[in-house]
Amino acid sequence: MNQNAYDTMRQPHASEKRNVPPTNTDPNTSTQQIIDRHDRAMSINYGRYPVAMIRGQGSTLYDADDKPYLDLFAGFGACVLGHCHRDLVNAVNEQAQKLWHVGNLFHTEPQTRAAEAISRFGFAGRSFFCHSGADANVAALKLARLHGQQNKGNTTAGRYKVVSTLGSFHGRTFGAMEATGQPKVYEGFGPLGPGHVHVTFNDISAIESAIDDETVAVLVEPIQGEGGVNVPDDSYLADLRELCNQRDLLLIFDEVWTGVGHTGEYFGYQHWNVTPDVMTLAKGVGGGLPVGVTHVSPKFAELFDWRTHGHAVHATTLGGNCLAMAVTATIFDVLHRDQLVQRAKKLGTQITDRLNAFANNNPIIKTVRGKGLYLGIELNLQAANKYTTGGDIVKACMDRGVLINAVQGNVLRIAPALVIKDDEINRGLDVLEEVLSE
Ligand SMILES: Cc1ncc(COP(=O)(O)O)c(C=O)c1O
Incomplete structure (x- = not known):
């Protein structure tokens, strides 16, 4: 078809008629233009700051007006190697020119490499890849149901209940949402799936009393994240392990926050040497x-083995796609090569010591908790002069070019990339202490 015939045939797309801006964003677009376009086009699920980030390098982000921000929260901890780490950019570039995706009817080497790394730095096991923390937890909950069906105990229909903890967060899909111990996450979405019981975190007898004949699993975060960076007593996870062994329950650790180095171990459970199922x-x-x-x-891995069932019992189309897996495998290579997990432990101690020293003279800090580079600073807001919520403090830091986070209204969180430099940490803490002193 020649170009003229093509142009004549071609009907304008609805977006052209409505004069919708093109999707290839001009990098020079101003913050306000980006926000205005967002407000017209996007679902407003998030309360966003009036800042549009356009690029990042290491622990620095730049907004559309080229203002730099020192990033002490690293995209909710996801950017463990910071922004645009050279090895990850190379891994994506190399893989992008070879193969992106074929689906899970075929073997792909990057996927296996990523799984091998998880077993090598964690515990020997088998990895199923999906796309999010919620997805990963749903797979774990489904695995638990299979276990309960195959090991019915005193029930006739099979065991299916899962005990998790108040204040926990496990995601927002059905299943993960019901497991989450925060009503604001599941309220309004009923009827909720059955079989979820929530008990106080860090209380082994509460878990014990919640277990009945229909219970099949216990799901906990080794350190509660969204609940306020709550570190359990040293015996808690070991006691849970023993209880689960005695009652034939799957012990599931949600390591969405604590996994992959941030806490100063590759995985959170390693602090207590208690291996989950x-x-x-x-x-x-x-x-x-x-x-x-x-x-x-x-x-328990064979519960998901398709050969046991004659068909796939759990699957997803894009899970384990080659680009993502090349990155995942490279993350472990870099963490190991550059000894970043050990560094996270050391830096975490330095930060905690400094904040504790500050707290000695500044009652606005009640406690500093967490491990490695995943830390929570609980505030005593009654002792604050200028600020009334943790969110106010986050905004004051942001105005001064430092990004942190707040949860539960009164706990500040920091989770910088593991590649953060010492002087960057010190600069960030200078700003934080300045704000907390006001
Ligand atoms: C401990 C924990 N589990 C699960 C999730 C859900 O992860 P995602 O947002 O990737 O679904 C989160 C998210 O913050 C989390 O903190």
């Missing part, structure tokens, strides 16, 4: 790409 990962395991992982110990 299932570990779920997201955030850091994708380095900023959408990757979720359900990593299952050999004892």
Whole structure:
């Protein structure tokens, strides 16, 4: 067809008639233009700051007006190697020229390489790849149901209940949402799926009393994240392990926040040397790409084995796609090569010591908790002069070019990239302490 015939045939697309801006954003577009276009085109699910980020390098982000920000939260901890890390950019570029995606009817080497890394730095097991923390938890919950069907215990229909903890966060899909111990996450979405029981975190007897004949699994975060960076007592996870062994329950650790180095161990459970049956990962395991992982110990992995069932019992089209997996595998290579997990532990101690020293003279800080480079600073807002919420403090820091986060109204969170430089950390803490002193 010649060009004229093509032009005559071609009907204008609806977007052209309505004069909608092109999708290839001009990098010089101003913040206000980006916000105005967002407000017309986007679902307003998020309360966003009036800032549009357009590029990042290491621990620095730049907005559309080229203002730099020191990033102490690294995209909810996902950018473990910071922004646009050279090795990850190279891994994506190389893989992008070879193969993006074929689907899981074929073997692809990057996927296997990523799974091998998780077993090497974590526990021996088998990885199922998906796209998010919620996805990974749903896979874990489905695995638990299979276990409950095959090991019915005293029930006739099979065991299906899962005990999780109040204040937990496991995601927003059906299944993950019901497992989450925060009503604001599931209210309004009823009827909710059955079988979810929430008990107080860090209380082994609460879990014990919640278990009945129909219980099949216990799901906890080794350190509660969205609940306020709550670190359990040293015996908690070990006691859970023992309880689950005694009652034939799957012990599932949601390591979406604590996985992949941030806490100063490759995985959170390693702080207590308590290995779960299932570990779920997201955030850091994708380095900023959408990757979720359900990593299952050999004892339970065959529950997902298609050969046991004669067909696939759990699957997803794009899970484990080559681009994402090249990044995941490279993240572990870089963490290991550059000893970044050990560094996270050391830096975490330095930061905690400095903030504790500050807290001695500034009652606005109640406690500093967490591990490695995943830290929560609980505030005593009664002692504050200028600010009334954690969110106000986050905004004051942002105005001064430093990004942190707040949860539960009164807990500040920092989770910088593991590549952050010492002077960057010090500069960030200078700003934070300045704001907290006001
Ligand atoms: C511990 C934990 N689990 C699961 C999720 C859900 O992950 P995603 O947002 O990738 O679905 C989150 C998200 O913050 C989380 O913190």
